[in-house]
Amino acid sequence: MRAVNLIPSDGPHRGGGERASGGTYVLLGALAVAVAIVAVWTMTGKQVSDREAELARVEREAVTAEARVATLGPYTRFAALSRNRAETVSRIAGGRFDWAHALREVARVVPEEADLVSLTASAAPGGAQGGEAGPLRAALPVPAFDIVGCTSSQSRVAKLLARLRAIDGVQRVSLSSSEKADQASGTAETDCRTTEGRPQFQMTIFFRALPGAVGAPVAPGAPVTPGAPAAPVPAAGGGTP
Incomplete structure (x- = not known):
C-alpha cells in the first residue's frame, strides 16, 4: 500500500x-x-x-x-x-483750665459792697494755691475757687450766690458759712466784719470738669447751692439789701 x-x-x-x-x-x-x-x-x-x-x-x-x-x-x-x-x-x-478767664468772671460779678479777704484756687482737692481750701472743697474733683469775704447783709450774700452761678463754666456754688459778729471786731486781714451786722461768708465755686476728668459725688451733709443756667448778671449796685 x-x-x-x-x-x-x-x-x-x-x-x-x-x-x-x-x-x-x-x-x-x-x-x-x-x-x-x-x-x-x-x-x-x-x-x-x-x-x-x-x-x-x-x-x-x-x-x-x-x-x-x-x-x-x-x-x-x-x-x-x-x-x-x-x-x-x-x-x-x-x-x-483757663484761670485768667475764671478770675475775670469772678471780678465781674462781685458787687462793690462785697469785700474779699481771700481767694484760693485749686485744680483738684488737695492742690490749693494761695491759701487754705474751704471745708467743702473735696466735694468735686474739678477746678474751684474758695473765697472768703463780707457784704452788707445776708440777702446780699444770697444775691452774690446767684451772681456767681451765672459765671461762664460754673456748675455749682457751695456756701460753707455766713455769720455775723455781735460787734465789730474784725481786721482787714483775717475778719472783714468791721461793722456790726456785717456777715462774713465762705463759699466754694466749682467749675465744670476738665476733659477726661471723672466727677465725684457730693460729700454727705454738705450744704450745696446747685448750679443754674447762665443768666444775665444784674448790675453790681442794684437791688435792696
Missing part, C-alpha cells in the same frame, strides 16, 4: 508564527508601560522642580521684604513717636 501524508505541509510554520506574534504583543505592552512610567516620572519631576523654583522665589522676596522693613524701621518708630507726642500735647492743652 502507498502511504498518504495527512498533515498539511504549512502546519508547523503557522504555529511558530502565532508564538512569534504573541511575544511581540507582550514586548509592545511592556514598552508602553515603561513609556507611561517615564512620562509620569517626568511630569512629577517637572512639578517638583516648578514648586521648588516657586519656593525659592518666595524666599527671596521674603528676604527682600524683611530687609526693606529693617531699613524703614527708624522711620516707623519716628512716626509713632511723633503721633504719641502730638497726642500728649493735645491732651495737656485740652486739660488746662
Whole structure:
C-alpha cells in the first residue's frame, strides 16, 4: 500500500508564527508601560522642580521684604513717636483750665459792697494755691475757687450766690458759712466784719470738669447751692439789701 501524508505541509510554520506574534504583543505592552512610567516620572519631576523654583522665589522676596522693613524701621518708630507726642500735647492743652478767664468772671460779678479777704484756687482737692481750701472743697474733683469775704447783709450774700452761678463754666456754688459778729471786731486781714451786722461768708465755686476728668459725688451733709443756667448778671449796685 502507498502511504498518504495527512498533515498539511504549512502546519508547523503557522504555529511558530502565532508564538512569534504573541511575544511581540507582550514586548509592545511592556514598552508602553515603561513609556507611561517615564512620562509620569517626568511630569512629577517637572512639578517638583516648578514648586521648588516657586519656593525659592518666595524666599527671596521674603528676604527682600524683611530687609526693606529693617531699613524703614527708624522711620516707623519716628512716626509713632511723633503721633504719641502730638497726642500728649493735645491732651495737656485740652486739660488746662483757663484761670485768667475764671478770675475775670469772678471780678465781674462781685458787687462793690462785697469785700474779699481771700481767694484760693485749686485744680483738684488737695492742690490749693494761695491759701487754705474751704471745708467743702473735696466735694468735686474739678477746678474751684474758695473765697472768703463780707457784704452788707445776708440777702446780699444770697444775691452774690446767684451772681456767681451765672459765671461762664460754673456748675455749682457751695456756701460753707455766713455769720455775723455781735460787734465789730474784725481786721482787714483775717475778719472783714468791721461793722456790726456785717456777715462774713465762705463759699466754694466749682467749675465744670476738665476733659477726661471723672466727677465725684457730693460729700454727705454738705450744704450745696446747685448750679443754674447762665443768666444775665444784674448790675453790681442794684437791688435792696
